[in-house]
Amino acid sequence: MTRFIYIIRELLRNLYRNPGTALGSLLSMTLLLLLLDLFWIAAGTSEKFYEGLVADLTMEIYLSESLSDTDLIDLSHEIEQLAIVNTVRYISKEEARRLLASQIGTDLLIGYDSLNPLPQSFLLTFKPGRLSLTELIAVEEQLLTMTGVDETEYSREWLEKVERTKGIILKVGLGLGLIIMLAALISLTNGIRVMTRARAVGFRQMLLQGASRSFVALPFLIEGFLMGGLSATFSWLVILYGSEKITFSRISIVYPTRYDIIDFCIVCAVLGLISGYLGIRKLLKV
Amino acid sequence: MADPIVELTNITYKNDAGGTVFKNLNLTLPVGRSAIITGSAGSGKTTLADLLVGRRFADSGTVKLFGKEMRKRKKRLIRQVRQKIGGVGGRFDLLPLLTVADNITLPLIITCARSKLRKERLRRALTEFSLLNQAALYPRFLTRVENMMVQLARATVANQPLIIIDEPLAGLDVKTYQRVLDYFIKVALSGRSMILLTAEPPQVTIPETDSFEIANGALL
Numbered sequence: 001m002t003r004f005i006y007i008i009r010e011l012l013r014n015l016y017r018n019p020g021t022a023l024g025s026l027l028s029m030t031l032l033l034l035l036l037d038l039f040w041i042a043a044g045t046s047e048k049f050y051e052g053l054v055a056d057l058t059m060e061i062y063l064s065e066s067l068s069d070t071d072l073i074d075l076s077h078e079i080e081q082l083a084i085v086n087t088v089r090y091i092s093k094e095e096a097r098r099l100l101a102s103q104i105g106t107d108l109l110i111g112y113d114s115l116n117p118l119p120q121s122f123l124l125t126f127k128p129g130r131l132s133l134t135e136l137i138a139v140e141e142q143l144l145t146m147t148g149v150d151e152t153e154y155s156r157e158w159l160e161k162v163e164r165t166k167g168i169i170l171k172v173g174l175g176l177g178l179i180i181m182l183a184a185l186i187s188l189t190n191g192i193r194v195m196t197r198a199r200a201v202g203f204r205q206m207l208l209q210g211a212s213r214s215f216v217a218l219p220f221l222i223e224g225f226l227m228g229g230l231s232a233t234f235s236w237l238v239i240l241y242g243s244e245k246i247t248f249s250r251i252s253i254v255y256p257t258r259y260d261i262i263d264f265c266i267v268c269a270v271l272g273l274i275s276g277y278l279g280i281r282k283l284l285k286v
Numbered sequence: 287m288a289d290p291i292v293e294l295t296n297i298t299y300k301n302d303a304g305g306t307v308f309k310n311l312n313l314t315l316p317v318g319r320s321a322i323i324t325g326s327a328g329s330g331k332t333t334l335a336d337l338l339v340g341r342r343f344a345d346s347g348t349v350k351l352f353g354k355e356m357r358k359r360k361k362r363l364i365r366q367v368r369q370k371i372g373g374v375g376g377r378f379d380l381l382p383l384l385t386v387a388d389n390i391t392l393p394l395i396i397t398c399a400r401s402k403l404r405k406e407r408l409r410r411a412l413t414e415f416s417l418l419n420q421a422a423l424y425p426r427f428l429t430r431v432e433n434m435m436v437q438l439a440r441a442t443v444a445n446q447p448l449i450i451i452d453e454p455l456a457g458l459d460v461k462t463y464q465r466v467l468d469y470f471i472k473v474a475l476s477g478r479s480m481i482l483l484t485a486e487p488p489q490v491t492i493p494e495t496d497s498f499e500i501a502n503g504a505l506l
Contacts, residue, residue: 002395002401003395003396003398006395201379201382202381202382202383202384205378205379206381206392206396208339208341208368208373208378209368209369209373209392209393209396209440210365210368210369210370211365212365213361
């Protein structure tokens with residue numbers, strides 16, 4: 001029996017002698033990680049939803065009456081230079097009136113044919129994927145320092161609410177994620193501890209014969225590694241199976257990429273390895 | 287001149303309750319010589335074995351095995367020293383989940399001995415200790431004598447230069463007693479060292495062996 005065969009036999013012996021505990025640990029880990037996967041998907045989906053919402057955001061810049069055509073062209077160029085600005089469209093007083101009429105109807109404007117209090121303005125759109133409230137505020141501050149800009153208007157309060165909600169989702173997701181990971185770690189650690197408790201005598205003897213701690217612990221580290229990796233893989237298989245069976249028409253669900261999932265499974269396997277060490281640590285003292 | 291295989295100098299050791307177990311205990315065992323250490327129950331024989339294998343550490347004094355000082359922090363050294371010690375009785379049980387054959391070859395597995403050597407040594411040990419029929423059994427199916435024979439086989443399979451034997455003769459029938467003693471004589475003559483820790487000294491003289499008695503925490 002070589003060292004390698006010994007280690008594999010120890011690993012299999014542990015699973016063979018404690019199938020219930022091993023299966024219990026695997027299932028509880030899978031369920032916990034499934035929960036974590038769902039939070040991950042929820043966070044990604046909410047992020048995408050937020051991006052979709054702000055992609056249509058526009059900002060109106062009301063201009064002073066006194067600007068000449070040359071001033072307007074210069075100001076337009078200056079605004080186009082701002083990093084997050086995508087397009088700048090000029091809206092004259094007449095066009096503003098037409099737009100208003102198209103929104104509220106012409107009946108309310110009867111008697112105001114010769115009077116047009118609406119200012120001329122620029123309508124800005126922003127580059128997709130680069131928008132945040134902080135950046136918008138910075139742009140707004142820059143715009144207000146430019147000559148000829150009287151006022152700006154955009155859905156600031158709405159955006160603040162959306163960002164706050166997104167922040168809460170992210171914080172709760174992170175907090176719950178940490179708790180779930182910790183619970184998974186403890187669950188697997190306890191599983192391995194239960195499985196190895198009865199074998200303390202054997203471990204002591206191995207160490208007294210001159211075996212290294214790593215030699216004694218290796219089967220259980222491998223076991224933890226496999227359990228962690230398998231649990232993560234199973235949890236994603238359940239999710240992917242579910243995603244094929246259940247479709248959402250109103251919301252587009254965002255799943256992590258294949259590489260992210262592989263990374264996640266590796267992280268879980270390493271977590272399992274740590275659990276294996278924690279589970280057997282106390283039995284390695286002679 | 288080679289370093290003594292065991293060298294204990296001015297060992298003082300107190301147990302967990304604070305009672306003195308050893309006080310200025312000294313023992314020097316040159317290579318190839320053995321020692322029979324007798325002492326009543328509770329005199330510290332197993333504690334002495336623990337000090338020798340690095341399971342406990344002296345409060346003061348030095349414990350040297352194979353010329354190397356055993357210290358708590360020297361994990362690697364302790365491991366290497368343990369690989370050179372064969373243990374029987376006391377702390378040195380068999381691994382319950384390994385068969386007799388696997389238990390015997392364990393010291394060779396730990397030291398990564400080659401497959402051919404392992405098989406050869408295993409066959410020799412099984413024959414020498416009349417364990418051929420028990421090779422595939424687990425320790426729970428062995429008698430007490432068979433269990434001890436397996437431990438003896440394990441303690442010699444890797445040609446360990448030092449064998450520590452804790453209470454080897456207690457409760458043995460006459461035939462087994464004689465067989466075990468014959469084996470001890472054989473080991474003593476083979477140039478290996480042995481430390482026999484026992485309440486009752488053997489009734490025959492073992493060559494190349496000094497006798498000591500633990501009394502009042504020292505060796506007399």
